Each structure stands twice: as structure tokens, then as C-alpha cells.
Amino acid sequence: MTLKIAVLPGDGIGPEIVDEALKVMQVLNNHFDLGAEWEEAGIGGAGYEASGDPYPEATRKLAHASDAVLLGAVGGPQWEQLDKPLRPEAGLLKIREDLGLFANYRPSKVHRQLLDASTLKPEVIDGVDILVVRELVSGIYFGQPRGIEVRDGERYGFNTMGYRESEIRRIARKAFEAARLRDNWVCSVEKANVLDVSELWRNVVIELHQKEYSDVELSHMYVDNAAMQLIRNPRQFDVIVTGNLFGDILSDEASMLTGSIGMLPSASIGGKFAMYEPIHGSAPDIAGQNKANPLATILSVAMMLRFSLDRADLADMVEKAVEHALDAGVRTVDLALGSEASVSCSAMGDAVCQQLQALAG
Ligand code: IPM
Ligand code: MG
Numbered sequence: 001m002t003l004k005i006a007v008l009p010g011d012g013i014g015p016e017i018v019d020e021a022l023k024v025m026q027v028l029n030n031h032f033d034l035g036a037e038w039e040e041a042g043i044g045g046a047g048y049e050a051s052g053d054p055y056p057e058a059t060r061k062l063a064h065a066s067d068a069v070l071l072g073a074v075g076g077p078q079w080e081q082l083d084k085p086l087r088p089e090a091g092l093l094k095i096r097e098d099l100g101l102f103a104n105y106r107p108s109k110v111h112r113q114l115l116d117a118s119t120l121k122p123e124v125i126d127g128v129d130i131l132v133v134r135e136l137v138s139g140i141y142f143g144q145p146r147g148i149e150v151r152d153g154e155r156y157g158f159n160t161m162g163y164r165e166s167e168i169r170r171i172a173r174k175a176f177e178a179a180r181l182r183d184n185w186v187c188s189v190e191k192a193n194v195l196d197v198s199e200l201w202r203n204v205v206i207e208l209h210q211k212e213y214s215d216v217e218l219s220h221m222y223v224d225n226a227a228m229q230l231i232r233n234p235r236q237f238d239v240i241v242t243g244n245l246f247g248d249i250l251s252d253e254a255s256m257l258t259g260s261i262g263m264l265p266s267a268s269i270g271g272k273f274a275m276y277e278p279i280h281g282s283a284p285d286i287a288g289q290n291k292a293n294p295l296a297t298i299l300s301v302a303m304m305l306r307f308s309l310d311r312a313d314l315a316d317m318v319e320k321a322v323e324h325a326l327d328a329g330v331r332t333v334d335l336a337l338g339s340e341a342s343v344s345c346s347a348m349g350d351a352v353c354q355q356l357q358a359l360a361g
Contacts, residue, residue: 005038006066011045012282013292014072020294020349031360044074044088054091068308069275073282100270103174104136108254113326117259133175134247168204175241176213183238185217189226262293265300276300290344293332321355
């Protein structure tokens with residue numbers, strides 16, 4: 001069986017980091033019989049440049065015909081002045097919506113080798129292993145009405161934060177299911193002391209928990225407190241489930257516990273489709289310099305192997321190869337401390353491939 005992967009490198013460092021992930025997939029094809037083939041298409045600024053649309057029709061077709069999508073990153077200063085629907089970020093939001101990717105999994109796991117790379121004390125972050133389950137296709141990102149208009153002689157900007165109970169239930173379900181495979185504890189994060197939408201969120205989560213998941217530990221936290229607790233004592237969390245905007249913010253915060261946002265992969269899953277991408281952005285300031293950290297993208301391939309391609313065995317191998325490369329002291333510039341030497345993006349990719357080949361024996 002051939003596995004078809006849609007590869008969307010995107011903008012900035014996207015193409016560089018995706019190239020390294022593809023090297024890893026090539027090793028998996030050559031040495032582990034993965035049987036994957038892939039085809040590239042444009043998204044974000046690259047999509048706009050090629051066809052005037054940040055989510056081109058050809059990309060949509062390719063994504064729909066694939067077993068999984070691997071995405072690099074989108075965005076850059078050259079597209080910031082475009083109308084909002086033409087900006088790179090709109091392409092990302094469109095593909096998420098079009099593929100129905102409502103559940104976004106963002107794991108923040110501290111790699112022991114990188115304990116000192118975090119700005120937090122090693123004793124605070126040692127052992128941190130958090131999974132943020134973020135709702136991805138609704139909430140204030142997509143709510144109507146929205147806009148900027150003139151009211152009473154001045155400009156007024158507004159968005160709408162809303163959730164249907166069915167949307168809350170399906171994301172909460174994913175969080176409970178994920179928790180059962182981990183430490184069995186879900187913390188639901190909202191702002192129920194102020195927002196009606198959050199009050200509904202909390203009630204629906206409680207109802208679902210009582211009906212179907214009472215074996216899982218459940219707690220609730222207001223988002224401001226959660227932001228504080230993540231820094232104060234991150235080990236208290238296992239699975240965090242939250243809405244689109246709060247998840248965007250908390251997952252960036254959780255990522256820095258691990259030392260570098262350049263380490264963190266993500267999976268976005270819906271009914272039929274799934275997309276894998278590093279959680280960091282396109283980093284235009286270092287684009288084209290072969291300096292970026294490709295590990296988040298390589299680890300996204302591991303998530304893809306596990307969730308979409310039914311190859312948990314190979315996912316383990318890739319994760320092990322990354323650990324071995326880190327054990328060997330290989331560091332991109334974002335991970336190197338003080339006087340530690342750093343390697344390029346492609347050298348990091350090569351190091352992981354070498355470790356993978358060594359595992360193949
Ligand atoms: C993310 C990003 C996106 C988001 C942007 C680029 C639209 O920050 O994936 O977290 O806000 O969802
Ligand atoms: Mg974000």
C-alpha cells in the first residue's frame with residue numbers, strides 16, 4: 001500500500017525544515033519499508049504568490065486526495081499589507097476549516113538533555129509532559145459577526161466568541177480519550193467567571209465527564225490562573241483542553257517550558273483528515289539561512305506515523321533518533337547554550353537520519 005502525503009512547505013523557514021523532515025521520510029522508505037510518496041503544493045504566502053490564493057484550489061485537491069498533510073509554516077512581513085482573506089494566516093485557517101481539523105494536539109514534553117535551555121529552573125520543568133488539546137475550527141477565530149466599522153463617529157472592532165455544545169463535546173471527548181492513554185487527568189481551561197460561552201463550556205464538559213468519562217480525573221481552571229500555574233508548577237498538568245484562542249496562547253506558553261519552541265510538533269485531526277505541523281511559525285528573520293531547528297517538523301512526522309499512517313513502530317524510531325541526536329550533543333542555534341557549538345538545520349536533519357539508519361542496523 002502506498003501512503004500519499006501532501007507536503008505544504010509554506011513560507012519563511014517552512015521549506016528548510018520540511019526538507020529535513022522529507023529526508024527522514026526517505027530514510028523510512030529506504031530502510032524501514034514505509035512506502036510513502038509525497039507531493040508538494042503551495043500554502044500561505046507561497047500559495048498567494050503562485051495563484052493569488054493563500055489556500056489554492058490545487059492544494060485543496062491534493063490535501064483531499066492524501067492520507068495526511070505535512071505543513072511547514074506560513075507568514076511573512078511582505079504579505080502583511082494584503083487584505084485579510086489573502087494573507088498567509090488566512091490560508092492556514094482555511095485549510096483547518098476546510099479539512100474539519102477541530103482537534104489540535106500540542107504536546108510539551110521536556111527533553112532531559114535540554115533542561116538548561118529553558119528560561120525556567122531545571123527543577124521546575126524536569127519531567128514536564130503536557131498535552132494541550134486546543135479546539136481549532138470554531139470559537140472567536142471563526143465567530144460571526146466580526147469586523148471593523150464606524151460606530152458613533154469612531155472606528156469599532158469586534159469579534160464573536162461562540163461555541164455550540166456539540167463542538168465543546170467533541171473536543172472534550174478527544175481530551176478525555178487522550179488522557180486515558182496518559183496520566184488520566186484533564187484540566188479544562190476557560191473563563192467561566194466572566195464569559196457566558198465559558199459557562200456553557202464548563203457545563204458541557206462536566207456533563208460529558210459524568211456520563212462517559214467518570215474514570216478520568218477532571219478539574220477546571222480559569223485561563224488567567226492556568227497561565228500562571230503553567231509557570232509556577234507545570235508538572236501539575238497532564239491534558240489541558242481549551243478553546244481556540246486560549247489554546248493558541250497557552251500552547252505557546254507551554255512550549256517555552258521545554259526550552260525551545262523549535263522542538264514542538266502538533267497534530268490537527270478531524271473526521272477524515274489530519275494535518276501535522278511544527279507549532280512554531282515561519283521565523284522570517286532567519287529564513288533561508290539554514291539555521292532553523294527542524295526537530296519540531298521531524299517530530300511532527302512521528303505524530304503523523306502514529307496517528308495517520310498506523311506506524312507507531314516507526315514513530316517510536318523517529319523519536320528515538322531525535323533523542324540520540326540530542327544525546328550526542330547535536331544542537332541547532334536555538335538549543336545551544338553559551339559557548340556550545342551549534343549546527344545548521346540540514347546538519348541536524350542529517351544527524352537524525354544517521355541515528356535512524358543506526359537503529360535500522
Ligand atoms: C498557531 C498560529 C496560528 C493561530 C496563526 C498563524 C494563524 O499562531 O498555529 O498557533 O493563531 O492559530
Ligand atoms: Mg499560535
